[in-house]
Amino acid sequence: MNGDWLLRGRDGRLSAYQLSGDAVLCRAERGPDGPWTDPRTVGGDQKLHPVLAVGQGADAYAHLVSWRPTTKGESGLVHSTHFRPRLAALDWNPIGHPNKKGDRTGTPAVAVDAQGRAHVFVRNNGGGVSLLAQKEKGGWDPWRDLKGSGVQDGLAAVTGESGRVELYAAAPGAVLHWRQEEPGAQPVLRETLETGVRPGTLHALATSSDGTTLYYTDDSGDLCAWRPGTKPVTVLPSAGPGPVAAVRCDLDGHDCTLLAQRSASGRVAFAAYPTELESAGAWWAESGPRLPVDALVSLAVDEDDRVVAATLSPSTGQLLLTKRKDEPGLALEAWRQV
Template sequence: MVRTVNGDWLIRARDGRLGVYAIRDEAVWCRAERRPGGDTWLPWRKVGGDQRLHPVLAVGHGADGYAHLVSWRPTKAQEAGLVHSTHFRVHLAALDWSPVGHPDKAGARTGTPAVAVDAEGRAHVFVRNRGGSVRALIQKERGGWNAWADLKGTDVHEQLTAVTGESGRIELYGSNQAGILRWRQEEAGAPLVPADSLPVRVEPGTLSALPTSKEHTTLFFADREGMLYAWRPGTEPTPLPAAAGPGPAALLRCTLEGHDCTLLAQRSASGRVAFAACPAEQESAGLWWTESGPQLPADTAVALAEDADGRVVAATVTPDGELRIARQKDEPGLALAAWQEV
């Protein structure tokens, strides 16, 4: 399996089951709990039919519990196009892949897509084009897609991070040599427009974002020296400890000992999973990494979610498709049971 998955690939579906998504053998695959909160999982199954795909996937998860999946497919020699599928139940078959076009009308793959789902259940797809600006594709409320919109931007790095706030409005983050770029919806259903940026040296591929209150989304990123930061627009970034490992941190807002908290997880330099937590929007209070579980191969993906019983669940998928789960125990704090291969 390949780690090029953008978004929350561990999700809780509408019926409460957890599901995971990954790429293998030019296809997207999914596994789901046999029952919500249970310890056994169904086998891997292919998602979206037999369409051959590039090794890249974006996952967006709506308030309705549905997953929206976006990937690239080869179309002809040296060219590709984006495809979309909706997964209504993680333990059942998803819709077949449907072509949705190319940000430059035609050509090679241009970047890793990002997808977010608004309060009305419409998918918003974002991707860099060959000129280095950002294009957006918005699903219509009654099916189909609107025309591509140009969100502008200059020399934008490949990774984009899209997030839906508690208001149901979408925000998009990207980066370039000048710093962090941000776009937002001023009202539900409206096109995204450029918003306040942050001039800071960003390590490409380290952005992740999370709604941390009704008013705010918090962006986490690493600088070129590997130090981690938290940023909410309108404030200065808060310095945190060094990132535990490469890539974006997995994020989850959860309740720990009665407190509203932000939980982070990364595969650490030692190969184990590292966790850190702090009160939501109080990153300056400090956070510290604690490692857990066995050593894992490079390019192992890490994700966080809450199960049907409100327990924190951490998941890892290794490059060869081994899925491990650690679930919160009924104890104070973030006490996880032993990691289990499922």
């Protein structure tokens, strides 16, 4: 899955999205602190490939994108909107292919601008990135080629506090950054950072009124943070092989960024530091049980502004959850199965 799959909905309830065979499932809180609903299929009975991208706008609506098989050897992208976690999502709507037709070209990424328009990014057959953006009053603009070369799978799309959409992508020896100059404008390739980056480790987060931060693991295994226009900095050694999850939250009255990652030991490692102040230092602290190797980690903030962490194993379907205790520091409740 691509994007944060643990979300707080418009009604304050948390929801979690997961892949299950040829379908996407959603579970949601029935009330504060649960209990949770049973898994429900999202988007009708359309059969999907095992891939999902999730994005959420300021209106708290979730936008889901996947690939579906069409004819033999070919696939197309589909989109669904989920307005409230405990309501049914819209049926999957076909939105085409970046090269008009063909098989899957890469894992999509989704960001939603301030006007609630979903922006779907995906690699194309030319090795660059293509964009499909919603119109404000319904429908979709034509596919647009954003250029780029040698783009690897694992795009990271993000919406800044300004409401403008940005995209990061890894390429051999580089990270590429696209950004909208104005609301509704086509994102343009603004900067290329020359750096070694491990594919599949990108995660982007809005961290100030006019900036976003990209987290990635470099060739040496360090977790790095990069804000376009500056040089990347090392935050700390990566806890494990996959991407980090990240969320901004209030910790004892301070604006902090919390990172989480499945560690090499199989547990979840957490690290926090003042937002955009990587020089303050950060240290991993592990929590919870050992998890399957395919376990995913996601972070959110609930309606009481408490940090929530969740892990999900696609092979077992097991969803585990913990929340921050109501006390100073980053003490967490015992992990529980949902």
